[in-house]
Structures are given as C-alpha cells and as structure tokens.
Amino acid sequence: xxxxxxSIANSWGMWIAVSAIIFVVFLQAIRITRIAFRAGRxxxxxxxxxxxxxxxxxxxxxxxxxxxxLGLAVMIPKLGIAFxxxxxxxxxxVSYELIAAGAAxxxxxxxxxxxxxxxxxxxxxxxxxxxxxxxxxxxxxFFTPRVKWLKEKVAGGDEGWMKVMTAAAFFGAVGYMVAxxxxxxxxxxxxxxxxxxxxxxxxxxxxxxxxxxxxxxSLALAIIGGMAVAGLxxxxxxxxx
Amino acid sequence: xxxxxxxxxxxxxxxxxRIGKYTLLAASACLFAPALYLYFFHGLMPPFxxxxxxxxxxxxxxxxxxxxxxxxxxxxxxFGGTYMSFLAGNVLNLRVPVSATAQQVVGTKEGTPEAExxxxxxxxxxxxxxxxxxxxxxxxxxxxxxxxxxxxxxxxVKIALDxxxxxLFGALxxxxxxxxxxxxxxxxxxxxxxxxxxxxxxxSIVIPPTVILSIIAARIMYNKKWVKGEGMM
Numbered sequence: 001x002x003x004x005x006x007s008i009a010n011s012w013g014m015w016i017a018v019s020a021i022i023f024v025v026f027l028q029a030i031r032i033t034r035i036a037f038r039a040g041r042x043x044x045x046x047x048x049x050x051x052x053x054x055x056x057x058x059x060x061x062x063x064x065x066x067x068x069x070l071g072l073a074v075m076i077p078k079l080g081i082a083f084x085x086x087x088x089x090x091x092x093x094v095s096y097e098l099i100a101a102g103a104a105x106x107x108x109x110x111x112x113x114x115x116x117x118x119x120x121x122x123x124x125x126x127x128x129x130x131x132x133x134x135x136x137x138x139x140x141x142f143f144t145p146r147v148k149w150l151k152e153k154v155a156g157g158d159e160g161w162m163k164v165m166t167a168a169a170f171f172g173a174v175g176y177m178v179a180x181x182x183x184x185x186x187x188x189x190x191x192x193x194x195x196x197x198x199x200x201x202x203x204x205x206x207x208x209x210x211x212x213x214x215x216x217x218s219l220a221l222a223i224i225g226g227m228a229v230a231g232l233x234x235x236x237x238x239x240x241x
Numbered sequence: 242x243x244x245x246x247x248x249x250x251x252x253x254x255x256x257x258x259r260i261g262k263y264t265l266l267a268a269s270a271c272l273f274a275p276a277l278y279l280y281f282f283h284g285l286m287p288p289f290x291x292x293x294x295x296x297x298x299x300x301x302x303x304x305x306x307x308x309x310x311x312x313x314x315x316x317x318x319x320f321g322g323t324y325m326s327f328l329a330g331n332v333l334n335l336r337v338p339v340s341a342t343a344q345q346v347v348g349t350k351e352g353t354p355e356a357e358x359x360x361x362x363x364x365x366x367x368x369x370x371x372x373x374x375x376x377x378x379x380x381x382x383x384x385x386x387x388x389x390x391x392x393x394x395x396x397x398v399k400i401a402l403d404x405x406x407x408x409l410f411g412a413l414x415x416x417x418x419x420x421x422x423x424x425x426x427x428x429x430x431x432x433x434x435x436x437x438x439x440x441x442x443x444x445s446i447v448i449p450p451t452v453i454l455s456i457i458a459a460r461i462m463y464n465k466k467w468v469k470g471e472g473m474m
Binding site: 008010013014016017018020021022023024025026027028029030031032033035036037038039040042043044045049050052053054055056057058059060061062064065066067068069072073074075076077078080081082083085086088089090091092093094095096098099100101102103104106107108111112113114119120121122123124125126127128129130131132133134135136137138139140141142143144145147150151154159160161162163164165166167168169170171172173174175176177178179180181182183184187188189190191192193194195196197198199200203215216218219222223224225226227228229230231232234235240 | 245248249252253256257258260261262264265266267268269271272273274275276277278279280282283285286287290291292293294295296298299300301302303304305306307308309310311312313315320321323324325327328329330331334335338339342343346347354355358359360361362363364365366367368369370371372374375378379382383385386395396397398400401402403404405406407408409410411412413414415416417418419421424425427428429430431432433435436437440441442443444445447448451452453454455456458459460462463468469470
C-alpha cells in the first residue's frame, strides 16, 4: 500500500520545507508585538498592561491548541506528520485539510483518502492544500487596510448574508462527498454513521450537560468515533474492508 | 487627543501594515516549499490537470471564505490581529476569544487605540503559544510514526485509519443538522441525486455547480427570512 511515500512525507527535507512558513509566523508575531509594545508606551499605556495582554493570549491559546493536536493525529496515517503540522500551524483547519486532500486524491482518480495513496497522490494533496489557501493570505495582505471598502463591495455590506453565503458554499462543496459513502456503503458508510452519531452524542453533552469546554474537542473526537465504528463493524460483523 | 491618534497612526498602523503585508507575501511563497521539495528532490509532480482539478474543487468553496472571513472578523480582531490571525489560522475557535479576553482582562474601551494594541498583543501571544504547543506535540508524536506505518497492524485498525474522511463528513453532518438544517437541504439533496446517478465523478465537475446552486437556494431562504446570519460562523 504505497509505503514508500510516507518515508518521503516524513523525511528530513520535508521537515525543512515545512519549517520555512512556520518561521515566518514567528517572525511576524514577534515583529508586530515589538511595534505594539512601543506604540502602547507612546500613547501612555503601562508595561504591566501590555504584558498582561501578552500573557493572557499565550495562556488562552494552550488548551484549544492541544485540541488541534488531536486533529493532527488523525491526519498522520495518510499524510505523514511534517506536512499536517505545517497545515494546522498555518491558516488551516482539520476539516478543510482533509477535504482538500480528498479532493486532490479524487482528481488523481483515487477513491478519496480511502483509496491507495502513492507518492504522486500525496504530492497532489500537498498542491491542493497549498493552492487552496493562497488567496486567503493574499487577500489579507492587500485588503486589510481597505476592509471597509471591501465590505461594501461584497454583498453590499450585509454581514448576515455574508455568513449565510459562506455556510452555503461549504455545504455545497460537501453535499456530494457526504452522499458518496451512503450510496457506496461498506466501511465508509459505517464511518459516516459513526461520525454522525458521535457528534450528536457530543452535541447533547455540550448543550444539555452544559460542558462548553468540549466544543473545541468535539470535531476530532467525533472523527475518531466514526473511524472506530468502521473498524469495529469490520472486526465484529465483517462489514466493509 | 488628536496628538494621540497621530502617534498611534505613525508608530502603530503604518509599521504594522508594512510588516503585515510583507510577511504574508513571504508566507504565500513559503506555502509552496513542500510541493516544490517533492518535485525537485523526489521527482514527484502530479499531472497539471490533476493539480488544477484538486484546486478548482477546493477554490469553489474556499474563495467565498477567503473574502468573507476577514470582513466579518476584522472588527473583533483589529488591524494587527487580522494580519496575524489569518496567517496562523484557528480564527473562530482561538483568535476571536483571545482578543475579547485580553481586552476584558486589561479593561480597555472598545474601539480605542488602547483596545487595538491590547488585541494585537493578545493575539500575538496566542500565536506564539499555539506554535509552541504544536511543536511540543509534534515532537511527542514523532516516536509513534514508525508504529503507525507498521504494516503488521490488524486489518480492522487499517480500515479505521482509512475512513477518516467519511467520519469527518458524518461529524460535520451532525454539526450542521443541529445548527442550520434548512441550509443543508438543497446541497445534500443535490449530492444524493448526483451520487445515485454516478458516485465516482471528479469533484472539479460536481462541486462548482453544487456550490452555486446551494448559494442561490440560501439567498432565497435568506430573503424569505427563513435563515439568519447569527450562529452561522
């Protein structure tokens, strides 16, 4: 099953290649922090206030980031560890990355992430996951100072509609992908049902049990739940495989 | 007061805009380092049509997000925060709450230069915090790589690992059914009709039209006030 490409995906060169952008993330955060500290003092803020803001940000980020790590874990078997690390450290989210990887495999004539991955399929996933988000960066790079102008241009500034439109675009993209496993059946259908049931269960715990902290863990946990159902359905009932 | 706004513009807004723009452009270039590494060092270059096919499928929903998200979150993240948040990601689940918490803890008034500085520094702290957590986590995962790749794993485990994408779709279905069931009707219905006709079509052909039809249906529901923007993102 194309074992070879994972040794490339986890090779030293790959680690170096993914580190470049993470270096830029650090550089940007440190440079902007220094500018903000200096400007803050010039307009009369105290060092204590500024450090409090920094510390609050740093500590608030820890738990949600550990939840992101759980999402990283589910990507490792198919995509290695170096590239998912980069994609979840920069711009990405677990859902977007997995969908992009699946779309790239589909474009290579492979049955999503369930199909046999080869070096070329992996390379196409890397291209799709990178090309897919490049405009996000470019738009922010050029339009942040003109964001009010952009807002008027897009949907006449109607923020409610903009949110609905974004959700509708996402639904439109996944509608067919959700239907495929149902039609095809087997392990994929088991995983789909398992993921759905896990999320419904977590949703009940979060809303009825008022366990809000679970929210940021729920997606990764539901994915793992769905995968587990697919594995168990095969082991105990011989479904799929 | 006028003097303070002038100072704020000269020593904050102008330099942040310059750094923000250049780092994001540098990041856009670095984004392709892994793809180019695979090509130059391992000769792995997918056919041009496959690259475009994958990209078109992703762009058909990402482009909307790429434009809308900065507009919607800018008022919360602020100027400096926007540059950093869209590079580091996790905007909704991490950067937005961080900005609000930092402003609350320091006790600044919304819309003032002080609030902008505090939001910026808080988000910068959160970016550094999440990168450190990710690095530590990845180091902890490293010893496990060999085990995951062992082909001696039982078949049931291999099957489970292969099904990550359908599991994700099930989970997403759960989220959307709870939050916005109406919006899902048209795209899911279309998806099922197309899948029943042929479940093995290229996404680059299926996704762009279903995205457009889903947006049209959403527009009609929005105009009729069946759906609202609240709780959507």
